[in-house]
Amino acid sequence: MENEYSTTEAQRRASKNYEQRNPEAKQYRNKKSATKNFITQTATEEDFQLVLEWVEERLKNNTTNE
Numbered sequence: 233m234e235n236e237y238s239t240t241e242a243q244r245r246a247s248k249n250y251e252q253r254n255p256e257a258k259q260y261r262n263k264k265s266a267t268k269n270f271i272t273q274t275a276t277e278e279d280f281q282l283v284l285e286w287v288e289e290r291l292k293n294n295t296t297n298e
Contacts, residue, residue, distance in 0.1 A: 271283060
């Protein structure tokens with residue numbers, strides 16, 4: 233049977249270990265990806281306008297979550 237993965241076993245283990253040691257980074261990437269997918273694939277015009285309002289408000293207040 234052919235290898236089902238495009239990465240090596242060692243790379244998969246390293247990635248899993250990194251994700252376990254850095255759960256905040258994993259959560260950040262997941263949220264960022266979900267946001268992009270929602271905006272580009274799912275959002276209605278009304279949703280998109282609401283997101284734009286949130287972004288404008290965030291920029292106006294110049295706040296970050298760093």
